[in-house]
């Protein structure tokens with residue numbers, strides 16, 4: 001099948017962390033808002049087959065798609081902006097490319113030929129890029145090339161783009177190059193030289209950028225835009241400024257003001273109309289004009305790096321806007337929480353979220369945090385490991401099973417209230433072997449979650465190996481911790497709730513992955529609401545006692 005879609009390649013120059021993902025997502029939003037069916041793909045130049053085995057300190061959180069792919073966090077931005085699910089095909093790494101080429105070689109598919117970077121690796125890259133376009137589901141595919149041009153590891157990708165542009169023909173594939181225009185305060189000047197060099201580097205590989213998006217701290221004056229156009233072989237209206245924004249959600253409007261959508265569609269020979277972004281702007285208005293403010297504690301062990309909990313932070317932005325509440329997030333390192341300082345560290349918070357995670361470090365602090373919020377009626381949301389810690393805490397301090405533990409932490413425990421899932425027992429490989437992706441969950445009548453979701457059955461995304469041990473279910477339920485969400489096929493406990501608590505919910509899945517601007521996640525919306533009412537109640541009591 002031939003490609004029916006048009007392609008936009010986004011490369012990066014000068015430095016990393018310029019926000020290619022946000023630019024790609026913002027452009028996609030504007031194109032989608034004109035009625036085009038758009039998807040975004042990320043190509044990552046590292047050798048890991050996927051980011052699932054990476055520590056969050058490396059590239060931030062691992063994002064999980066409906067079909068169970070462990071992917072780069074940029075896919076989260078794509079979904080949050082476009083409100084459309086992504087899939088395994090939307091994230092490809094060098095490791096996956098090589099794995100596939102080597103498997104083909106072992107099967108003898110190359111008919112005795114020497115297997116080489118060009119053409120075999122580049123062919124595989126081209127095929128992966130076109131899978132989405134050939135599906136017939138999209139009019140436009142935006143492919144973001146990870147890394148910075150000039151990097152050794154990016155070379156095969158740039159070469160694949162060069163070839164593909166040739167294969168696709170005029171007006172069917174364009175290149176947007178994202179660069180930095182630094183401001184030298186000593187000279188009081190914006191500098192274009194790094195951009196000139198990075199465009200030149202791209203040209204050395206045979207790729208001419210069609211559009212420059214220039215990250216900058218100050219407005220680019222027209223003479224500087226002219227200069228960039230002249231030296232970089234682009235039209236003046238194809239020099240787009242991307243000025244620092246107070247929120248990533250402003251970027252689509254900034255790109256609209258700069259006419260990025262217009263230039264792109266002209267170059268792709270597609271019709272350009274006025275994008276309808278009313279709903280987006282309503283969200284922005286609510287986000288920027290909150291009527292109330294709350295502070296939520298995020299208890300985790302990767303808190304030094306904001307990107308580790310990206311989807312959770314974004315889900316709070318969506319839920320905050322929905323409630324017209326500014327949600328301040330206070331990160332609390334779980335390693336430094338204990339029973340003695342819990343009041344000091346958590347006492348002022350309006351709600352507490354215990355984050356997902358792996359391994360032993362910081363575990364006891366999470367358990368002590370749960371104890372504090374349970375005993376003090378602080379709204380609580382536990383996600384994945386956070387839910388497991390809530391179960392352990394309840395077992396130890398309410399059921400009085402003092403040695404209750406997760407097998408992940410203590411393989412020898414006599415009371416494994418959190419146990420390894422049956423089908424995990426034979427698993428040896430670490431990569432791609434967890435319980436991943438969307439699984440169904442039935443919600444119990446009369447439960448808080450059924451009320452929140454307004455549905456009897458949901459599907460949420462997972463990433464875990466351990467589960468609530470069903471042998472203890474009766475005991476937990478009798479003492480007030482109810483299993484209110486169950487997998488319909490296996491009976492696996494997906495949700496626990498405390499009966500005698502204003503708002504205490506633990507979920508084995510990751511609701512944060514499904515929260516988008518257009519569809520804030522109901523659990524986060526309800527949690528923010530509960531935290532706000534808890535704050536109001538607290539304030540009322542304080543003023544009464546004055």
Ligand code: GLN
Pocket residue numbers: 355356357358359383384385386408463464465466467
């Ligand atoms: N480590 C736990 C498990 O594998 C929780 C995983 C998570 O929080 N994503 O079950």
